Amino acid sequence: MADVKKIAVIAGDGIGPEVVAEAEKVLRKTEEVFGYSFETEHALFGGIAIDEKGTPLPEETLRVCKSADAVLLGAVGGPKWDNNSKELRPETGLLGIRKELGLFSNLRPAVVFDCLKEASTLKPEVLEGTDLMVVRELTGGIYFGDKLRRQGAHGEEAVDTCVYNVTEIERIARQAFEIAQGRRKKLASVDKANVLETSRLWRETVNRIAPEYPDVELEHVLVDNCAMQLLRRPSSFDVIVTENMFGDILSDEAAMLTGSIGMLASASLGEGSFGLYEPVHGSAPDIAGQGLANPIATILSLALMFRTTFGYSEAADAIESAIARVLDEGHRTADIAVDKSKALSTTQMGDLIVAAIQKV
Ligand SMILES: NC(=O)c1ccc[n+]([C@@H]2O[C@H](COP(=O)([O-])OP(=O)(O)OC[C@H]3O[C@@H](n4cnc5c(N)ncnc54)[C@H](O)[C@@H]3O)[C@@H](O)[C@H]2O)c1
Ligand SMILES: CC(C)[C@H](C(=O)O)[C@@H](O)C(=O)O
Numbered sequence: 628m629a630d631v632k633k634i635a636v637i638a639g640d641g642i643g644p645e646v647v648a649e650a651e652k653v654l655r656k657t658e659e660v661f662g663y664s665f666e667t668e669h670a671l672f673g674g675i676a677i678d679e680k681g682t683p684l685p686e687e688t689l690r691v692c693k694s695a696d697a698v699l700l701g702a703v704g705g706p707k708w709d710n711n712s713k714e715l716r717p718e719t720g721l722l723g724i725r726k727e728l729g730l731f732s733n734l735r736p737a738v739v740f741d742c743l744k745e746a747s748t749l750k751p752e753v754l755e756g757t758d759l760m761v762v763r764e765l766t767g768g769i770y771f772g773d774k775l776r777r778q779g780a781h782g783e784e785a786v787d788t789c790v791y792n793v794t795e796i797e798r799i800a801r802q803a804f805e806i807a808q809g810r811r812k813k814l815a816s817v818d819k820a821n822v823l824e825t826s827r828l829w830r831e832t833v834n835r836i837a838p839e840y841p842d843v844e845l846e847h848v849l850v851d852n853c854a855m856q857l858l859r860r861p862s863s864f865d866v867i868v869t870e871n872m873f874g875d876i877l878s879d880e881a882a883m884l885t886g887s888i889g890m891l892a893s894a895s896l897g898e899g900s901f902g903l904y905e906p907v908h909g910s911a912p913d914i915a916g917q918g919l920a921n922p923i924a925t926i927l928s929l930a931l932m933f934r935t936t937f938g939y940s941e942a943a944d945a946i947e948s949a950i951a952r953v954l955d956e957g958h959r960t961a962d963i964a965v966d967k968s969k970a971l972s973t974t975q976m977g978d979l980i981v982a983a984i985q986k987v
């Protein structure tokens with residue numbers, strides 16, 4: 628009997644259900660082509676879970692995720708829930724699920740497809756050879772430190788605390804060094820060590836373990852400089868490791884090197900093979916329900932799942948080749964189209980990718 632892999636599928640809000648539906652079609656096609664067997668279980672999460680269950684992260688959803696081999700997630704959030712209390716914001720559920728599942732490492736690869744250089748705002752010669760991986764620490768820093776509101780001498784004040792301990796920094800740094808060893812052996816550690824104490828500890832810790840990876844060339848880059856260098860010399864970066872909030876911001880910036888945020892996939896990992904896979908983008912309320920969303924980031928996230936959690940690299944390669952072929956043939960969703968009048972819908976793009984999947 629085939630080895631059945633269990634995938635928790637969480638569509639979420641806005642364009643989440645639209646892009647996840649396309650990734651599920653790809654999943655089924657790989658069963659046909661490669662003989663895999665997947666069991667999917669759908670769960671409520673984010674705004675829709677608030678509406679139906681009164682909480683963004685129901686216990687049942689956590690149970691479904693914990694009993695699965697991997698999670699495929701769309702996106703959560705939207706204006707409908709913007710005025711909710713902190714506990715009842717879809718984004719709180721997102722931070723909660725990452726913490727509960729121990730997903731401290733968020734990999735966000737930015738690969739520039741040759742034929743999409745036209746969709747980028749950068750010159751093709753600057754983009755040439757760009758293939759970088761942001762390794763974002765995901766369960767620490769200012770996202771998870773104490774927060775408070777209080778009355779100060781000048782009225783209401785708000786405090787967000789940024790905390791990192793050595794263990795958290797070491798484990799993400801080690802992962803980044805190991806990822807760099809499997810790539811072009813260059814690591815840029817990004818911090819704000821000229822100002823922040825957490826960044827000083829970050830830099831000291833990275834420097835302390837660096838000698839264990841003598842084959843990896845390490846550079847330290849201040850985050851403001853990194854934001855600029857990503858646009859000036861993107862191809863010089865291989866792996867970028869950074870703390871939670873810097874990684875959030877830099878990865879959206881890196882997305883634009885690829886032409887659109889609709890192209891950037893991600894994997895959130897812990898210690899074992901279990902992972903949560905999601906596009907880097909959000910629920911895009913401005914285009915939700917119109918069939919305009921680019922499903923490629925979610926489909927690429929599925930390919931990452933295949934390669935990283937299941938070791939199905941043949942199928943991961945087949946998905947990525949199918950996407951490259953469809954793009955090479957000139958097919959575009961609106962976000963990456965130069966001529967928007969010829970843009971495909973979300974389902975049209977998904978169908979073309981499904982049709983292009985074959986054994987390579
Ligand atoms: N992981 C997540 O679930 C996640 C990530 C980011 C933002 N969010 C949430 O999503 C909501 C909207 O946030 P935002 O507008 O700042 O960011 P967003 O990523 O949703 O959208 C930013 C811009 O990119 C476009 N875009 C995003 N994905 C696209 C796709 N697949 N195809 C084509 N265009 C795409 C949108 O139309 C929008 O113009 C907020 O509630 C935010 O908190 C969720
Ligand atoms: C929605 C938000 C909490 C989330 C984050 O900041 O991690 C998002 O921007 C992301 O990149 O996944």
Ligand SMILES: [Mg+2]
Pocket residue numbers: 875876879907
């Ligand atoms: Mg983000």
